[in-house]
Amino acid sequence: MKIALFTDTYAPDVNGVARTLKRFTDYLEANGHEYRVFAPESTKESLFSSHIHRFASFPFFLYPECRVAWPNMIQVKGELQKFKPDLVHIATPFNIGLCGMHYAKKLNIPIVGSYHTDFDQYLDYYDLQFFSKLLWKYMHWFHKPFKKLFVPSPSTLEQLDKQGFQNLKIWGRGVDCSMFTPNLEGFDAHKTYNIKEPFILSYAGRLAPEKDIETLIKTAESLPARLKEKVHFLIVGDGPSKADMMKQAPDNMTFAGYLSGRDLAKIYASSDLFVFPSPTETFGNVVLEALACGTPVVGANSGGVKNIVAEGKNGLLCEPRNPDAFVAAIDSLLENHSLREHMSRQARAYALTQTWDQIFSGLVQDYKEVLIPAEEVRYA
Numbered sequence: 001m002k003i004a005l006f007t008d009t010y011a012p013d014v015n016g017v018a019r020t021l022k023r024f025t026d027y028l029e030a031n032g033h034e035y036r037v038f039a040p041e042s043t044k045e046s047l048f049s050s051h052i053h054r055f056a057s058f059p060f061f062l063y064p065e066c067r068v069a070w071p072n073m074i075q076v077k078g079e080l081q082k083f084k085p086d087l088v089h090i091a092t093p094f095n096i097g098l099c100g101m102h103y104a105k106k107l108n109i110p111i112v113g114s115y116h117t118d119f120d121q122y123l124d125y126y127d128l129q130f131f132s133k134l135l136w137k138y139m140h141w142f143h144k145p146f147k148k149l150f151v152p153s154p155s156t157l158e159q160l161d162k163q164g165f166q167n168l169k170i171w172g173r174g175v176d177c178s179m180f181t182p183n184l185e186g187f188d189a190h191k192t193y194n195i196k197e198p199f200i201l202s203y204a205g206r207l208a209p210e211k212d213i214e215t216l217i218k219t220a221e222s223l224p225a226r227l228k229e230k231v232h233f234l235i236v237g238d239g240p241s242k243a244d245m246m247k248q249a250p251d252n253m254t255f256a257g258y259l260s261g262r263d264l265a266k267i268y269a270s271s272d273l274f275v276f277p278s279p280t281e282t283f284g285n286v287v288l289e290a291l292a293c294g295t296p297v298v299g300a301n302s303g304g305v306k307n308i309v310a311e312g313k314n315g316l317l318c319e320p321r322n323p324d325a326f327v328a329a330i331d332s333l334l335e336n337h338s339l340r341e342h343m344s345r346q347a348r349a350y351a352l353t354q355t356w357d358q359i360f361s362g363l364v365q366d367y368k369e370v371l372i373p374a375e376e377v378r379y380a
Contacts, residue, residue: 001371003085005024008097088100092117152282196232201234207238220253233252265292
């Protein structure tokens with residue numbers, strides 16, 4: 001198969017969308033499928049590849065890691081005519097996606113898309129709720145031509161179904177359980193970060209309002225005194241709210257900066273609990289990574305997270321934006337060592353069933369189902 005992928009974020013960007021798409025193109029290449037990626041220039045150094053076409057861009061204000069590009073329309077059309085893809089996959093609804101949709105329709109190429117980010121919920125965290133109706137109107141128009149719209153979780157599918165979207169199909173996420181593992185390889189987080197308290201509670205992700213870092217800070221501050229002296233929060237990540245977080249942070253909170261791969265896995269595996277209050281996740285990659293490392297999760301009962309965390313089995317779910325609920329969950333688990341051990345085993349066992357190859361082979365099969373009834377592609 002020949003796939004043209006249009007996205008406003010791609011490796012070496014470090015967000016979940018970019019990493020998922022890079023893994024997918026690696027899978028396509030390893031399995032004999034040809035692809036071309038049309039994406040913005042990255043703010044990070046990226047290796048040249050003839051498979052990837054980059055365009056000048058500027059950051060999107062709600063999500064700076066997702067960039068709004070100025071694609072060269074003539075170049076895009078020429079590349080598509082030369083490559084002759086069987087399918088166009090549009091991953092984001094900005095300029096690159098609009099460009100891909102325009103030429104896919106013009107050249108009669110079947111279009112599919114994927115829904116990665118719940119921008120409607122983001123509006124609430126930036127006091128822009130009045131844009132909600134306009135946003136949904138645009139999203140309906142944008143996704144209408146898609147033969148299939150892939151969503152990462154049952155909760156996102158349910159949300160979009162209620163909004164009247166059609167041709168929805170779940171495209172889940174996997175985890176590399178050889179990288180994200182309970183094995184610490186001699187790493188000692190207490191020593192590395194000079195942590196004196198016995199319990200480590202970690203968070204990993206973008207440090208921004210839509211991740212509800214306010215609840216994270218309030219949870220840390222609201223722990224009962226008997227726990228405060230035993231608990232240390234280890235925060236992994238970067239983002240626009242980091243400076244304010246560091247000003248508000250209690251003494252028992254350390255900021256480790258951005259980490260990835262085995263360095264990140266060792267933090268998960270060193271933690272007694274992974275605390276993730278974000279209610280805006282369409283999936284929650286970091287939650288699955290933590291589970292793969294055998295770390296029980298205390299997360300928001302919202303979005304994709306509630307489809308990954310099995311209540312009472314590999315973690316606990318809390319009412320979103322409710323620090324008291326997070327405090328109660330943390331308290332109950334830290335006071336019950338045997339339950340944490342049980343959840344740790346269940347967490348790892350669940351993650352082992354979520355392989356990337358299985359996820360991507362299912363997506364390719366969905367591609368084939370789109371192409372079977374399609375008429376022969378004609379290139380103008």
